[in-house]
Amino acid sequence: MNYRINENLCQAKLSIIRRISDLALENKQPDERVVLFSSGQPADEAMPVELVKEYTAKVIDEYGCDVIQYGGHKGYPKLFPEIRKFLNKDGEVAKEDDDFIITYGSSEAIFAVGSAFIKPGDRVIVENPTYLNATNSFKYCGAELVPVAVDADGVNIEALEEAMKGGARFFYTIPNFGNPSSITMSLEKRKAVYKLAVKYQIPILEDNPYGYLRFSGNEYIPPIKSFDQEGIVLYMGTFSKIVAPGMRCGFLCANKELIPKFVVFKGVSSSGNINWSQYIVTEFLKNVDINAHIAKISVIYEDKARAMYNKMKECFHPSVEYTMPQGGMFIWAKLPDTVKATDFCLDAAKNLRIAVVPGNDFFCGSPEDCSYIRLNFSKPSVEDIEYGIEKLGELTYKYCGK
């Protein structure tokens, strides 16, 4: 049977993150050790799994079948004020004129915005490098990606203005601990980005999955959304990293005029979110001291980041470049220009059973030559980090010379 699947789907491919993890696990023997630095998963020990069990019993006792009935397309009404409180705890992010819709993680929010805004051939401005699942989603929707370089303090403003002059449906940015680069955009740049968006009337899609995972640097930089006076910023958050990714509980916060469109989209695409996870997240936000919780998990992440960084310092070839991150989940490292990240990562996955993601697919156009690799420190144990980095260290010497 020739199914004639649409080209945009045929051209889309399984994320390199999944492919490299699969490769490391392929035909694994029982006694072989596998270390995955490839995922974006939070630490198991940072996830409140016992609370989830407790809250499940609690909400079922309290709300009965409502917990497992159909929910509304927009989301669980009691969750919205809790999210607003959470978002605005350090300063006003969600304005009076803003409203919310609950999505299956920020993934679905990204796809919903892509579907609503992009027509085939439309330009979408993205940081380069950026989150590959977002660019995959925009490409699936037909976008022509317009890459803008990123400096150490965030997107390059001149390049962004140049890109905006050509018009675009929106600008997608991860201002806090950008994935994969772990770069944070400075306050000045956030203001400049907002000004440009207003000047060129190009909406900003602000993705903030990692903002609360800061373990050093210690400064709160307000999201771009907090400057928003005219509903030009669409802000996406998720409880994947601070509660659990398996809740698939993300949200889009945008001008209330816009939300009903996404409610219709949810009706068409997946018919509303799972009530259970929304009830659990509501309980969590109501009952847990969120600042204390974030402080607690930040320690876990810092310890792991430091373990990885220190071991890299000890074992990696000195020509490899990287810095100790101040938050997030990743170390973004650069091998010498002569080394192809894909060769390095395929070798590591196949022969060491260590999964590290080559940087290629995070760059627009997935250039064949790329010497960056992304290392996740949040999910593996410290023991696995030390074992894995030592092995990878040996590999850097194979690739970078003595």
Place this chain on the structure above:
Amino acid sequence: MNYRINENLCQAKLSIIRRISDLALENKQPDERVVLFSSGQPADEAMPVELVKEYTAKVIDEYGCDVIQYGGHKGYPKLFPEIRKFLNKDGEVAKEDDDFIITYGSSEAIFAVGSAFIKPGDRVIVENPTYLNATNSFKYCGAELVPVAVDADGVNIEALEEAMKGGARFFYTIPNFGNPSSITMSLEKRKAVYKLAVKYQIPILEDNPYGYLRFSGNEYIPPIKSFDQEGIVLYMGTFSKIVAPGMRCGFLCANKELIPKFVVFKGVSSSGNINWSQYIVTEFLKNVDINAHIAKISVIYEDKARAMYNKMKECFHPSVEYTMPQGGMFIWAKLPDTVKATDFCLDAAKNLRIAVVPGNDFFCGSPEDCSYIRLNFSKPSVEDIEYGIEKLGELTYKYCGK
């Protein structure tokens, strides 16, 4: 801010099911009684909510954080063999060459197939009337709907062949207790439909949410998928009606060559399903005697259907036509041609606070003149059914004369 949302989303509207329910609830006073015959929700008393609580504790004790981590895009591997066993319990439906992907209810499976197959302007053949969320989804994807009439024993075969001659991306059908009509397609017609699909090489999208909710007639009619020798049938099932809709656990069963495409789609659109609900459904399928469970809930549904039917016989104007259903969740009733269903339903919602869905949007093109109404009997209590039908009965006399 002018957001310039895509036309297909702007044209899509919130389902009449939600709108009519909202209307009945609008500005409700505390002492006012509201009855919703508008939903497609299962009966609360048919949902194993205590088991969900028990299984949640069990799987968290057994699998820990895996229950709330990211899941695979395809779904929870242990769920697949359980679905296969379930699907094939009365005869082979899923073949050796078939594979599965888990979706957020059948809603997401419908949308995924629509997205994968439909390009703007493509023809999609649908039964007329049919499930409005499916046609909304196909229209969102750009489909030109080709309606085919339905007889008492299922789709009209001659009309279907005529439609297929013109080509189409697929034919969407609900052969068991079609929504809204509650019509079941005969075995002969299923075979004929399959033959036509093969002849014209037009895939069949077979949607079977209600097939297990048969409480009389007592015959098992194999799904069209069970005749499938060449992977031309894409079969969609869901645990919404036999476990709980809030699990948002549906699936697509199709040739294994096709599934990887949908895995990519899931990666792009929502990044995999919630593990929790897949773990719960797996436990359910492993531990519960599924035939006994279905028999138990069938009694609940039959009692409610009979309560509604008997009360309609007693209270409705004799010119209203309907039959006692043999399964499913709905009575599909026809008012006299002179009565506009929308007038009737708006009146009921606004003035009686009883939500009944007018049939218009279930028909292609949502004709303004339609005298059908859809009444859900599964969700309201028997007491609410009797109260609501009595009130609606009075309204039929207002609209149909003495």
